[in-house]
Amino acid sequence: MQLFNSGDKTRRVCRRVKEGSRDRMMRFNRLSPDLRPLFVLLILFAFLTGCAPEEPKRDRELNELADLVRENPDDPELRFRFGSAFLSQEPPDWEQAAAQFGRAALLAPASRDAHFNYGVCLARTERYPEAEDEFRRAISLTPDFAPAWNNLGVIHHLHHRFEEAQGDFLRAAELDPASYEAVFNLGCAREKLRDLPGALEAYEAAITIRPDLPHAYTNAARLYYLAGRYADAIARLEATLEIEPDNPAIYYNLYQCHRALGDITKSEDYYKTAVTIDPRYAEIYGEARQFITLPQELVMTTPPQGGTP
Missing domain, CATH: 1.25.40.10 (Tetratricopeptide repeat domain)
Structure with missing residues (x-):
């Protein structure tokens, strides 16, 4: 770990401190015992002052x-x-x-x-x-500026104007098919409009664009679970564990999916892992048949690097 800046001035100061250490030690040995503590403090002060970060x-x-x-x-x-x-x-x-x-x-x-x-x-x-x-x-x-369409959709979604939000996200995704934000947000808007197949399609597309982000996986897993497609839900949740290995909600939802499939041994293992990570899960959820709905976080496009005023 680099503790100090590596500028020329700093290197020169530190080199001088190092090269002069032998002479200082000789002078130190010649000092009376009463003055040695003061000498040490002066040397330490000089070192810290010369090598302090800019x-x-x-x-x-x-x-x-x-x-x-x-x-x-x-x-x-x-x-x-x-x-x-x-x-x-x-x-x-x-x-x-x-x-x-x-x-x-x-x-x-x-x-x-x-x-x-x-x-x-x-x-x-x-x-x-x-x-x-x-x-x-x-x-x-x-x-045709896709980020502005996406962010306009986020504002509409936050104000429960889901039809308008869906239109904004669609426009953004058409303009920039590689926009994870627009495609994921489109899934959120469709889910609010009860278009669950359309929402699932959008979440899967978002996963293809950004396989390293967890929210599309968990949202897709929830919809698979609600549709009774437990194996598909498990596949998405297991993929999420690669990204968030310490998230107790994922283990708890895997417990629910395996229990729905009748795999009691695996379900119990996942339940134990969930309550080990967060003991509150035993108190809040227990063994109820409940798939935890993870936060549905809309994604706003941030300002581009640079830009032109």
């Missing part, structure tokens, strides 16, 4: 951009870059990013990416009506 690069960039924005407050490109810098933080500062992208969108109203990024930040801070307006503005500027 200011994090990300913080420096933020400070530099802040200075530039203060000097040029009406530059949309600087505002856009400033907003992107806030998004690169861990966790992202959605509020600050929204302020910068919003200003960029006002200064450059023809910027699709400024409106789109502003919409994402507004949605993340639960300002959904404003977010919807921004996604619509992005679409008006670039009608």
Whole structure:
């Protein structure tokens, strides 16, 4: 693990500390016992000061951009870059990013990416009506921009406008067939509209696009279970274990599927594993015939890297 920055200045300081260690030891031996502790503290202070990490690069960039924005407050490109810098933080500062992208969108109203990024930040801070307006503005500027259609669908879905959401997700998937977000979200909307075969088709397509993400597997498994297709549900749940091996809900649902097939031994093994990982499962669910519905998480397309203000 690298503890210190490896810049030239740091390397030179550390090299000097190392090369001078022999001379210091000789001087140390010549010191009286009373002064030796003070000498050690001075050497330690010099070492830590010389080899301390530099200011994090990300913080420096933020400070530099802040200075530039203060000097040029009406530059949309600087505002856009400033907003992107806030998004690169861990966790992202959605509020600050929204302020910068919003200003960029006002200064450059023809910027699709400024409106789109502003919409994402507004949605993340639960300002959904404003977010919807921004996604619509992005679409008006670039009608074939799939991410904006997908995110507009997420807003509609959150407000239980499932027919509109389905149309938005379909449009996004038509424009970008490789969009996992649009295809998975389409499954969620169809499920809300009780089109279970259509939802299952969308979830399976999402798995093909992104086999490393768990939600499409678990949603498909639930629909297979409800349709009595227990073997198919088991196949999807077992695949999910490769991604989330410590998720007790998956083991509990495997217990339900194997019990439905009459495989008592396997079902009991899965039940024991579930309650070992989370003992609350024994108290909350017990051995009831209940398939746990895992959270159905819609996927919003995040701002693209870079972009043009």
